[in-house]
Amino acid sequence: MRIELLTTGTELLLGTTQNTHGAWLGQELFKLGLRLQRQVTVPDGPAVVAAMADAVEVADVLIVTGGLGPTSDDLTRESIAEVFGIELVEDEHALRTLVEFFEKRGKVMADTNRKQAMVPVGADVLSNANGTAPGLYLPPRLSGGKNCAVFLMPGPPSELYPMVRGEVFPRLEALSGLDELPAMREMCFVGVGESDFHQSVDARLEAIEGLEVGYCARLGEVDLRLVGDEAAIDQGREIALEEFAEFLVSEDGATLEAAVVRLLAKQGKTMATAESCTGGLIANRVTDVPGSSGVFRYGYVTYANEAKRDLLGVSWEDLEKVGAVSETVARQMAEGALRNAEADVAVAVTGIAGPDGGSEEKPVGTVFLAVAVKGGETKVEKQFHPRSRVSFKRAVSQAALDLVRRALGNVV
Amino acid sequence: MRIELLTTGTELLLGTTQNTHGAWLGQELFKLGLRLQRQVTVPDGPAVVAAMADAVEVADVLIVTGGLGPTSDDLTRESIAEVFGIELVEDEHALRTLVEFFEKRGKVMADTNRKQAMVPVGADVLSNANGTAPGLYLPPRLSGGKNCAVFLMPGPPSELYPMVRGEVFPRLEALSGLDELPAMREMCFVGVGESDFHQSVDARLEAIEGLEVGYCARLGEVDLRLVGDEAAIDQGREIALEEFAEFLVSEDGATLEAAVVRLLAKQGKTMATAESCTGGLIANRVTDVPGSSGVFRYGYVTYANEAKRDLLGVSWEDLEKVGAVSETVARQMAEGALRNAEADVAVAVTGIAGPDGGSEEKPVGTVFLAVAVKGGETKVEKQFHPRSRVSFKRAVSQAALDLVRRALGNVV
Numbered sequence: 001m002r003i004e005l006l007t008t009g010t011e012l013l014l015g016t017t018q019n020t021h022g023a024w025l026g027q028e029l030f031k032l033g034l035r036l037q038r039q040v041t042v043p044d045g046p047a048v049v050a051a052m053a054d055a056v057e058v059a060d061v062l063i064v065t066g067g068l069g070p071t072s073d074d075l076t077r078e079s080i081a082e083v084f085g086i087e088l089v090e091d092e093h094a095l096r097t098l099v100e101f102f103e104k105r106g107k108v109m110a111d112t113n114r115k116q117a118m119v120p121v122g123a124d125v126l127s128n129a130n131g132t133a134p135g136l137y138l139p140p141r142l143s144g145g146k147n148c149a150v151f152l153m154p155g156p157p158s159e160l161y162p163m164v165r166g167e168v169f170p171r172l173e174a175l176s177g178l179d180e181l182p183a184m185r186e187m188c189f190v191g192v193g194e195s196d197f198h199q200s201v202d203a204r205l206e207a208i209e210g211l212e213v214g215y216c217a218r219l220g221e222v223d224l225r226l227v228g229d230e231a232a233i234d235q236g237r238e239i240a241l242e243e244f245a246e247f248l249v250s251e252d253g254a255t256l257e258a259a260v261v262r263l264l265a266k267q268g269k270t271m272a273t274a275e276s277c278t279g280g281l282i283a284n285r286v287t288d289v290p291g292s293s294g295v296f297r298y299g300y301v302t303y304a305n306e307a308k309r310d311l312l313g314v315s316w317e318d319l320e321k322v323g324a325v326s327e328t329v330a331r332q333m334a335e336g337a338l339r340n341a342e343a344d345v346a347v348a349v350t351g352i353a354g355p356d357g358g359s360e361e362k363p364v365g366t367v368f369l370a371v372a373v374k375g376g377e378t379k380v381e382k383q384f385h386p387r388s389r390v391s392f393k394r395a396v397s398q399a400a401l402d403l404v405r406r407a408l409g410n411v412v
Numbered sequence: 413m414r415i416e417l418l419t420t421g422t423e424l425l426l427g428t429t430q431n432t433h434g435a436w437l438g439q440e441l442f443k444l445g446l447r448l449q450r451q452v453t454v455p456d457g458p459a460v461v462a463a464m465a466d467a468v469e470v471a472d473v474l475i476v477t478g479g480l481g482p483t484s485d486d487l488t489r490e491s492i493a494e495v496f497g498i499e500l501v502e503d504e505h506a507l508r509t510l511v512e513f514f515e516k517r518g519k520v521m522a523d524t525n526r527k528q529a530m531v532p533v534g535a536d537v538l539s540n541a542n543g544t545a546p547g548l549y550l551p552p553r554l555s556g557g558k559n560c561a562v563f564l565m566p567g568p569p570s571e572l573y574p575m576v577r578g579e580v581f582p583r584l585e586a587l588s589g590l591d592e593l594p595a596m597r598e599m600c601f602v603g604v605g606e607s608d609f610h611q612s613v614d615a616r617l618e619a620i621e622g623l624e625v626g627y628c629a630r631l632g633e634v635d636l637r638l639v640g641d642e643a644a645i646d647q648g649r650e651i652a653l654e655e656f657a658e659f660l661v662s663e664d665g666a667t668l669e670a671a672v673v674r675l676l677a678k679q680g681k682t683m684a685t686a687e688s689c690t691g692g693l694i695a696n697r698v699t700d701v702p703g704s705s706g707v708f709r710y711g712y713v714t715y716a717n718e719a720k721r722d723l724l725g726v727s728w729e730d731l732e733k734v735g736a737v738s739e740t741v742a743r744q745m746a747e748g749a750l751r752n753a754e755a756d757v758a759v760a761v762t763g764i765a766g767p768d769g770g771s772e773e774k775p776v777g778t779v780f781l782a783v784a785v786k787g788g789e790t791k792v793e794k795q796f797h798p799r800s801r802v803s804f805k806r807a808v809s810q811a812a813l814d815l816v817r818r819a820l821g822n823v824v
Contacts, residue, residue: 011628013448015438016598016637019431022453026427036425038459041434041451044626051450054466071610071627072618105796110611130799132607158631158803216428273692273713279699280685280692283713287691288802290767292715298723299713301685301695307710307753311723341719355702390700 001176002037003029004059006051008066008076009155010043021065021160030214032169033182033227044073052083056148060140061172063164066155068133070112076152077136081120084144091119094134101132126151126167131159135167140175149175185233187224187240189247190256190402194222196244204239208232219391220398221249221256246410249402256401257285263408264295264345271404272341273299274312274333274348276324277367281397282347298341302333312336312348323362325350327380330368334380338372345407346372347400353389367396371403379403413588414449415441416471418463420478420488421567422455433477433572444581445594456485464495468560472552473584475576478567480545482524488564489548493532496556503531506546513544538563538579543571547579552587561587597645599636599652601659602668602814606634612655617648631803632810633661633668658822661814668813669697675820676707676757683816684753685711686724686745686760688736689779693809694759710753714745724748724760735774737762739792742780750784757819758784759812765801779808783815791815 005025011017022039029036037059042051044067055062067076081088095117102109116133119125122142126135136152143150151168153160194215205213211232214225226236241248250259264271273283273296283299286292300311305324308314313336314329322328333348351367358364365386372378381403385395417437423429434451441448449471454463456479467474479488493500507529514521528545531537534554538547548564555562563580565572606629617625623644626637638648653660661671676683685694685708695711698704712723717736720726725748730740745760763779770776777798784790793815797807 009628010626011635011637012434013438013451014442014626014637015435015440015448016635017628018435019451022424023427023430026425028427030426036427037455038463039425039431039453043447043449047450069627069629070607071614073626104798110607112610113607130803156629156631158800158806162800214426214428275692278696279704279708280687280695280711280713281699283692284690284696284805287693287713287715287765288805290801292691293769296691297716298719299687299692299711299715301692301699301711301713303699303705303711304709310752311710340722353699357705389702393696393700 001034001060001172002058003034003061003063003172004055005036005039006048006055006062006064007039007041007155008044008048008064009041010045010073012041013043020157024157024161025063025164027216028164028169030225030227031184031186032172033184034172034176044075048075048079049082052079052150056083056143056146056150059148061149061151061175063151063153063168065153065160068116068135068152068154070110070115070132074115077118077120080136080138080150080152084120084138084142086120086122086142088118088120090114091117091125094119094125097127097134098132126163128154128159128163130162131156133159135163137167137171182227183230183233184225184227185237185251186253187226187237187251188249188254188256188259189222189224189244190220190249190398190405191247192222192244197222197224197240200243201239205236208235211236219394220402249405255289256398256405258289260401260404260408261286261289261292261295263405265291267408269344269408270295270297270341272297272337272343272346274337274346275299275301276303276308276333276349277351277353278349278393278397278400279303281393282349282400285397285401298337298343300337308333312340325352325362325366325368327368327382330370331372331378331380334370334372334378338374344374345404347404348372349396349400351392351396353392355389365392369396369400369403371407373407376407379407413446413472413584414470415446415473415475415584416449416467417451418460418467418474418476419451419453419567420456420460420476421453422457422485424453425455432569436569436573437475437576440576440581442596444584446584446588456487460487460491461494464491464562468495468555468558468562471560473561473563473587475563475565475580477565477572480528480547480564480566482522482527482544486527489530489532492548492550492562492564496532496550496554498532498534498554500530500532502526502529503537506531506537509539509546510544538575540566540571540575542574543568545571547575549579549583594639595642595645597638597649597663598665599638599649599663600661600666600668600671601634601636601656602632602661602810602817603659604634604656605629608656609634609636609652613651616651620644620647623648631806632814661817667701668810668817670701672813672816672820673698673701673704673707675817677703679820681756681820682707682709682753684709684749684755684758686749686758687711687713688715688720688745688761689763689765690761690805690809690812691715693805694761694812697809697813710749710755712749720745724752737764737774737778737780739780739794742782743784743790743792746782746784746790750786756786757816759816760784761808761812763804763808765804767801777804779804781808781812781815783819785819788819791819
């Protein structure tokens, strides 16, 4: 089954918005045993019709993103109708859903939004819980003999992702005649790089018959995807664990923060955060996890020295003597957070995110991380992540959450 | 001049590597007054020939990235030779450069790398200071009557960027006979939707001659892009401001958080955050901005009621009587943060992020936001964002930062 993605939007070609749909969709399709064969980006306007006409000639499935909004440059609906020679009509149900979307938020729908209820005759309307633009599904019979199924999807990821998962994938499974999804195992490793896998296990994994191997490297994380029959996956899993068991965070797609929350819940423990250079990112990641309120109760963002003293009881003398970015202060931050929040585990970070504030002794990228455990010993680590400010924060939050995971016993 | 980009690489469609070439090239071309008209991604292999053949039919310039390495799936050189019906020959100079590249690093060149010295007859070899793969330029006369210039470029950004700037752009300028750069203005509005623009200003903007209008809608934000001559841009800007001046956050591409930090710095003020349902996201966004340590000193993540009481002095009686998600508690959180952090402005949020925890009276998505100002009155707003947990947090952080912006006087 040949699947193509058409992303529309002038901003994507002007470069003011990074196009992340292709990578995301590619990863999601891989999990279904499907492949994205081509991805095309064109600006809003007449180029959309040409790109659609071109794609439906060769593709079995065309997924189009963007151009479903209410403004004059949103022409995706009109374009597909033109390509297939079908009419657009106002859909009553779609219109009612739109009106309700605004009512729920105490607003009156603008007249221009009516356009979003226009539907090519015969298409399914896919409801959008997270925005105004409904999606549309045109089954192959509407394609004028091209035998191509077309999905029109909203552009914003917060609307696109749930709609693709909820509405597109079930239909793809039906279209592809997949009785059964291939088995897949996604293993998330933190603290090793993709090159470590290439170096030590990749050749052995590739040699396993009936196994497809994929990697997804993120900052401080590698996701290993094994797709195929159960026996081949088990064999691959063994090889990966032989080398990297201690770095394994989850085997069900759970993120590091989700794995930490799960470990805490399982052990009936709570954690606290004391953040300087990450500025709330660690707490933010933990609270992205549903149910985190059961295990996370206090977070301290102590950007200023006074905040470290007032909220965490860090010694002012030490702050002046050894400086905020030091082993001493990291330790006091973690222990102060543990004590004040009455938590079972507390993690603290203090470092230099940059671009300014570095010195020869402590260059930008320097960070001290500490983890304090109730009734246990506090561990402190010095690390160096010479990256952009935002990447630095991300890398440090990753290292901090991994310290908590290890402090909890590294049990998957 | 129609410019297209063909990015090749199986990893881009599997999603294991994010494709950032399009956005980067789009931005660079825009600065030259040129536009990227289409971007296509195909996997390594035979799809490259088809995509090239397709592009050279319509493009004046085709830039291809990737596939210049030494391995068996690197077929870009062979593909363009096939499309144009020209031969590949080993280029002496390219070979010598390759050998020297390895020698310089104390290594011996592997035999497989010889392949990288193969050049379509008549093409220019573009030297690569940062890697082994030389680039190639095929002037329009080689295109078998298609009149399309083709550049073959290495994929890694560290090799691609300098080669595009040093070798491609000078040739593009010569090919295009460039006149002047068009001007561009990007206006960021928060608190209005794209449909509001369409309703009230879009038609007037579209009517301005010589003006290109683009929108980019994000959660709780619209970026309006005006491109054209200065007079047309000024005219468009006036119309947008007539309707939406109070929602304008920046005119230089600054994010909402950057605009808030800038306002605080300009006024010599500090802010504090008191977060329940956003769990640190507001603080995290503020501290993404370089220099935020000058204006942001204390952040409280008070997920538990005890934390609201201990860190912010919220009344325990009120927490039990009216509940944490209430106007009373939001107000006390903001005022407690202002007091305890000795800040000039403090913002507080308390709400129900879901998926659990909602009730009939306070469904998932309910949130109270409060902003307290030194020597001023505290404002509290109730909002409703019935979205996924992560989108809810993002929308609430957006609303909270916008409250701070308004409390600071809404000055761009």
